[in-house]
Amino acid sequence: MNKFLRVGLACAFLLLGACTTINVDHVQLEDNIEIIEGDSVVILGRKNTAEVETESSLVSCIGGRLQRRLRNVNVIPEQQFVNNFYPWFEARTAPQHPVKLRKVLDQPHVARRIEELGIRYFIWVEGSTERTDSKGSMTCSIGPGGGGCFGFGTWEDTSDYETTIWDVRSFKEVGRISTEAVGQSYMPAFVVPIPMLARVEGNACEGMGNQLSNFFVNNGDGIKRLR
Amino acid sequence: MFDKKRKSIVRLALLTSLLIFGGCSKSFVVTSEVPQPLIERVAMKAKMDYSEEFKNYVYVEGGDDRALEKVDFGQAQVGMFERVFSNLLTIVEAEDSDYEMKIQPQILDFQYSIPAETKVNMYEIWLKYRLRITDKNDTEIADWVVKGYGKTPTSMLTSQLKAFNTASNVALRDIGAQLAIGFVTQPSIEDYIATRKLPEPAPVTDEELESEGDVEPDQTPLNDAAEVVEAATTKAEDLIEDKAALTDGAAENTDE
Numbered sequence: 001m002n003k004f005l006r007v008g009l010a011c012a013f014l015l016l017g018a019c020t021t022i023n024v025d026h027v028q029l030e031d032n033i034e035i036i037e038g039d040s041v042v043i044l045g046r047k048n049t050a051e052v053e054t055e056s057s058l059v060s061c062i063g064g065r066l067q068r069r070l071r072n073v074n075v076i077p078e079q080q081f082v083n084n085f086y087p088w089f090e091a092r093t094a095p096q097h098p099v100k101l102r103k104v105l106d107q108p109h110v111a112r113r114i115e116e117l118g119i120r121y122f123i124w125v126e127g128s129t130e131r132t133d134s135k136g137s138m139t140c141s142i143g144p145g146g147g148g149c150f151g152f153g154t155w156e157d158t159s160d161y162e163t164t165i166w167d168v169r170s171f172k173e174v175g176r177i178s179t180e181a182v183g184q185s186y187m188p189a190f191v192v193p194i195p196m197l198a199r200v201e202g203n204a205c206e207g208m209g210n211q212l213s214n215f216f217v218n219n220g221d222g223i224k225r226l227r
Numbered sequence: 228m229f230d231k232k233r234k235s236i237v238r239l240a241l242l243t244s245l246l247i248f249g250g251c252s253k254s255f256v257v258t259s260e261v262p263q264p265l266i267e268r269v270a271m272k273a274k275m276d277y278s279e280e281f282k283n284y285v286y287v288e289g290g291d292d293r294a295l296e297k298v299d300f301g302q303a304q305v306g307m308f309e310r311v312f313s314n315l316l317t318i319v320e321a322e323d324s325d326y327e328m329k330i331q332p333q334i335l336d337f338q339y340s341i342p343a344e345t346k347v348n349m350y351e352i353w354l355k356y357r358l359r360i361t362d363k364n365d366t367e368i369a370d371w372v373v374k375g376y377g378k379t380p381t382s383m384l385t386s387q388l389k390a391f392n393t394a395s396n397v398a399l400r401d402i403g404a405q406l407a408i409g410f411v412t413q414p415s416i417e418d419y420i421a422t423r424k425l426p427e428p429a430p431v432t433d434e435e436l437e438s439e440g441d442v443e444p445d446q447t448p449l450n451d452a453a454e455v456v457e458a459a460t461t462k463a464e465d466l467i468e469d470k471a472a473l474t475d476g477a478a479e480n481t482d483e
Binding site: 053055083084085086087088090091092093107108109110113 | 261262264267349380397400404405407
């Protein structure tokens with residue numbers, strides 16, 4: 001009986017559980033671009049305006065996903081890179097276009113360090129996850145005899161990200177990925193609140209990370225090329 | 228046995244008070260974490276001139292309803308200026324008189340906002356500095372105003388003070404970045420550096436290095452100014468004689 005109850009509960013969670021819709025589009029702008037074993041890529045979040053604050057957790061998540069898929073390529077963590085290249089990649093000073101990156105690399109110190117680290121591609125992530133809607137209410141109370149919550153709450157989170165890939169050798173944008181994810185979360189409460197959270201940012205990371213690593217395909221001799 | 232129990236009760240009470248009052252702390256010391264800048268050093272000796280007010284700067288909030296009443300910012304801002312300028316210029320000690328430039332920073336404005344006040348999930352900091360840059364004779368080279376902004380989003384497991392410190396450091400990094408990149412491109416500073424820069428000697432070519440060893444007798448360099456004058460005079464006399472001979476020859480041809 002217990003087994004049936006468990007399966008029933010699991011099915012109910014699956015049916016009623018939070019869901020996320022994700023849409024990933026990609027554009028490849030250059031052919032015959034390659035990345036070889038030992039090359040490095042860096043993934044950076046845009047933070048150039050008061051409104052734009054790409055989450056560091058998302059940037060780190062994409063980096064981790066890319067590193068797992070491309071074991072021969074070194075993915076440099078965002079904060080480590082920004083600190084190593086201070087003050088050239090701060091919110092105010094970071095290049096907004098590949099041509100501006102060339103100007104930054106005109107600085108001999110910067111160019112030397114980029115070469116030392118073997119950085120081949122810059123991957124810029126711009127966007128954020130925001131709460132776009134919320135409904136319902138919940139009341140919680142506590143007294144000498146105990147406490148509990150009653151009510152129902154639901155909210156919608158939307159992720160909107162644009163990822164661009166710059167080639168350090170040609171100073172050109174070579175690829176672009178647009179990701180949009182919408183997720184609805186629920187929280188019914190009958191004495192105990194039961195959160196059913198939609199992993200909107202997590203799913204956006206998964207979509208972007210997979211798409212990014214799909215750009216790189218192994219041709220069998222350890223050399224990975226952009227498709 | 229009883230002492231042990233009493234000690235643990237006292238510890239527990241202290242921990243509880245820390246948890247209760249720690250979260251409501253209204254004064255805060257900002258710690259600077261500005262990294263070492265990756266910039267080209269300017270060959271110039273400079274002195275940093277921090278006033279006592281600047282070194283011990285504490286922002287005191289006038290209103291009663293603000294989250295933070297006192298923000299100790301002195302150490303953090305001095306740390307940032309030291310980090311940037313010690314990588315950009317050769318900084319001399321305060322008592323040293325051998326310098327070409329004096330930098331006097333002054334804080335003009337400090338503002339903050341926290342999520343509870345703005346309903347935006349961001350801790351934000353605004354900074355404004357004035358840098359008075361003078362030469363050794365206290366003649367003004369530049370009067371430069373720099374504005375910085377820092378923000379950090381709220382996070383579930385991050386305390387308010389930690390988030391505030393992060394936002395302050397982002398603002399300090401912003402100021403530092405502008406100083407590090409913009410210092411040598413400020414027109415008046417650029418001009419001053421250009422006037423102080425000694426002309427570099429022309430690089431010696433490989434051919435010059437090779438010919439230095441075996442110099443031909445007729446190519447012996449003239450080491451003395453008198454020798455130069457003498458050689459020039461002899462050459463001028465020869466030219467006058469040649470010209471006279473040519474004039475005579477021309478006259479003879481005309482007569483014919």
